[in-house]
Amino acid sequence: MRSAEKIGLLREKDRRITGRISSELIHEAKARTGIDSDTDLIAFALANIALEDNFGEVFRSLEGTVDPELDLEF
Template sequence: MATTRKAAQRTEHTMKKRVDAVVKVARQTGLIGEKSARIAGRVSPILVEEAKKRTGLQSDTDLIEFALANVAIEDNFAEEFKKLEGTVDPTLDLEF
């Protein structure tokens, strides 16, 4: 059980770092600043509860802000990486 608890703590710590990093980048790029816009919608309470548990965020506002920032700063790494497939010269010596 101690191993499971440690794994859960590591996952929680990693998620907190991710949330902090996303919010920091969003602030630095000017995406988060004055809070004057409102957003409303109906969502499953189970979805909200699980998202709060996973992120460690408690307020609906913080959760929505993180979720929107996460989408807004997405770098599409996977798609961009896939586009590069086959673009490296096959004769290039990668030393392994």
């Protein structure tokens, strides 16, 4: 959240979103994050998406680029 705040993603709350979400999903997400507020949980989830490092996309783009002579020890 500090990173999101640092780049200005949390400056003002000027938008409202609504949706129906499974209570089990909310409960588990709150338990894993330690976040109690629904609003803070949504902000945390959205910040994680906005700040994602695209690891999966980059990893897939590198397919086949490892040197075939590299000893992976198996």
